[in-house]
Amino acid sequence: MTQPDDPRRVGVIVELIDHTIAIAELNERGDLVRRLRRARARITDPQIRVVIAGQLKQGKSQLLNALLNLPVARVGDDEATVLITVVSYSAQPSARIILAAGPNGETTAVDIPVDDITTDLRRAPQARGRAVLRVEIGAPSPLLQGGLTFIDTPGVGGHGQPHLSATLGLLPDADALLMVSDASQEFTEPEMWFLCKAHQVCPVGAVVATKTDLYPHWREIVNTNAAHLQRARVPMPIVPVSSLLRSHAVTSNDKELNEESNFPAIVKFLSEKVLSRETDRVRDEVLREIHSAAEQLAISVGSELSVINDPAMRDRLASDLERRKREAQDALQQTALWQQVLNDGFTDLSTDVDHDLRARFRAVTEDAERQIDSCDPTLHWAEIGADVENAIATAVGDNFVWAYHRAEALADDVASSFTDAGLDSVMSPELSKRAMGADFGQLKALARLEAKPAGKAQKMVSGLRGSYGGVVMIGMLSSVAGLGLFNPVSVGPG
Template sequence: MGTPATTTARVPLVSVLEETIVAARAARRDDLVARLDAAAARVRDPRRRIVVAGQVDQGKSRFVNALLDVDICPVGDDTTTVAPMRLMSGESARAELVLAEPRDGAAETRVEVPIGDIASVASRSDLTQGRRILRWELQLPNPLLADGIVLVDTPGVGGHGTAGASGVLGVAQSADAVLVVTDASTEITAPELTFLRQVRELCPTVAVLLTKIDLYPHWRRVHEADVAHLAAAGLDVPIIPVSALLRTHALRLQDAQLGLESGYGTLYQFLREQVVARDQAATARAVAGDIHSAAEHLALALGSELVALRDPKQGAAAIEELRAARGSADQLQRRTAAWQQTLADGITDLAGDVDHDLRDRLRGIARTGEEWIDENDPGRNWEQIAEWLTGTVDNAIADNLLWTHRRAVALAERVAEHFSAVGAAELPDVRTDLDGESRCGKGTLADLEPDIGFGSKMLVGMRGSYGGILMVGLASTFAGLAMLNPISIGAGVIVGGKAFRDDKQARLARRRNEAKTAVRRFVDDVAFQAAKESKDRLHRIHRALRDHYAGVAERSVRSIDDSLRAAQEAASLENARRDERVQVLERQLRAVAELRRYADAMRAAADGVGGGGGVRSGGADQEGGESA
């Protein structure tokens, strides 16, 4: 196979995987074959998931349309994305609407929809039938998508009726890259910085797209201000100015200069260097780990048999060691194993802590809202209250999700420590295991009684003044004065004013009570739904970690059993066949050792260099005569 330092650059990864699969199949290790087959499938179909996210009305869907040179995502002043839209490569244009069954939230129903009807589906009850829209899945014959790119257009963050930051983060946490869109009309806002910080913690490859630079001549000043804001927030994230309109014109006119001004050339360079290359390096590291692990398992059985054939005394000692290791490995498979207890206790503690953290955040928000309501008139400022409440609750749920993610990673590492006695533990990709689209429904804030109008004020005052006039007028009549006299009129004004002030205070108190009730109901609805989402997420984490480490334990036991059986059979092998078997084993061990050295060299190369790769961009985005 050659020296590992030179072979890593010229031997196809799939070829090495196939050699390892052949060796595992020859050893009758179906468990290793299945794991290596999955790794080979990952190498042959390297789909890179790019999520487009951002606040409402920032131009996400228009950007996606311009990037793919299609008119597929609905755009317009009164149109917004209400569910994630996945765009993948396909032989023909095809759209499927994925709906959640009302009685079983885990069950999904797929409904095929004509491409031209995508924008009108949300209002068609005959298709949804009261079921919640989970996502769109679209297949398009497109050169960019054919390169293995999967684009995900997400609902706007901060808009009413959208999935919110928590829902978008649920999609972004398993992404290879996230493009956060903000337009050039104003500098980046505090909510956008908060969302960017949350995305950056979940996904290492993030870029900010400054859109609509064709509409705002001052976009360069906004760009400089945004760079300063990101630096002040400690966010090392590039900002790429782009224009979907210039990109569309450049493709239509095949104008290289317009393509350069659109900024999409810089975007493709970012995708090549930061997404494709990084993904290739990550894939190489993961596959190298699989090959190295498989080689270790195979070498254990081959080496044990070889030792027993060469020296029966050493073989007997090796058999005793394997029997002791068999007991330790067998302990890992039992339900009372230490790692399973650590995992179960960790999930139980995590569930309680996550629930407490979420409720504590929501109670603090509700308390702050009620204090603000006590000091202000909610009837006049209800829109501001609703906007603040939804945004703050959304950020609280998103921060709770990030906290859950960090605790889950720490738990996975803690469980892995129990496997150090048997061999190097294989850490799962918790980011992928956590993949689940958080769709926390936040309910609807109740409408409050509006502030009392001028006509109502007059009616209240007239009612009070009429009563005052009647009461004082009757008393003055007994004194010999007319019903309407200066005394009765003055009394009517005083009583009417007091009645108006009392009514105003009563209405304000009622509005405040209604506002507090609405806030509590809203927060309770959020807590109820978010708790269900949190429990489901923890169940997925528990199953993923349990299955992963159960597989590690099973492979360890299988390797030790095979080694023990091979060593015992070698001890009873006839002398005439020993030399022939030794030669076979030595040849197989050399091949396995070569695979292991290749895996080590490949991992070192992936850690040192990002790798190559490219993404097609189209002829209109040219820089210096080269296709961008």
């Protein structure tokens, strides 16, 4: 599958970038040249990330294998996917594991035999005792040639839902979500909760109802689930499929059986809604970068032209530049409006997130105490423990999504404060990672797949949006457990 007719107009954008780079080089603006080259590399990166999520034993891995017609995902009766697995295109099959940062502070990629992907790689001998963050697989599938990259995630159900927060943490940077739920029954409460939260973070997605070959009543289940989504105001389509029929169809080259499996409907969704990039954040970011560079070059060239045409213009330009210089210096002062908005907002955000999570944990504790008081805990301890772990996972997930939206609102407030302060030299009414301090060199394709706190380099907005997944929760869980761990979010900027 290829991207339909270059929907992003990459060729036009690249031509525009190259033209702007040439002008920047003539004007000896090396800083703009570097930024534009990074933007060029970003827009020409064809990777489109699709997260596959779902509860345990819903057929996620089998769905991915059938979709690609390749055994790229581990399948079994137990928890098959135990690590985040990234599957992208490669002319030859390949596999590697990404290890946690070592003494030098950087992650390490280690090649492994392709046959090893069917085993539990959490304790792979190639890791030499280091934690395995994810598995990356290269597969020669035509479906992946257009830039699709599938991210198979561990099941979000199970004992204590240990992977719930990590899966939610992947969604802010995903292009689409495939939520897998088999056709044995209508959505469970945890599934509906996850769908609602996931849709708020990643609005492009579909529900894949698997195992239709096993359950004759799958149509009633699909209709019921569609009604649930409508009531919850989650506009996600439901695609009923059979991975088993798809596998048989591919083996026997039976087109009619392939149609009955309904896998072409998934391919159609990916082509029309995902590969078409109806929502393309990277493209918008690159266009803003070009616009910013062009503005700076236009000011420089325009000033020189004005002086040449009217020598008296020099004094007026000098005065205007001095004024803009003062405005820029004022904007960097701690007393500047945007600094006050950021500091106050960050303090409120940190306090509110902390208070919200503590309140949720208090409710969990009170509920657990009621359970213990109402029965003999020695007979029901396993059940009580599972309920507490599930409740904690739900509380952390709710807190994550709530904080994500609060951080976005704060970023918008900070951006608006520039206009409110009358800083006409700061031309950034629209929020962008570059304008707020991030750099294209830091927007690496898979750098955020660990769903862990980001480093110091991701400043302000990108830090608030992308690095939340774990920091607040770890600090809160530690304090609830009586551990005096330092929580980085409790320290405001400035």
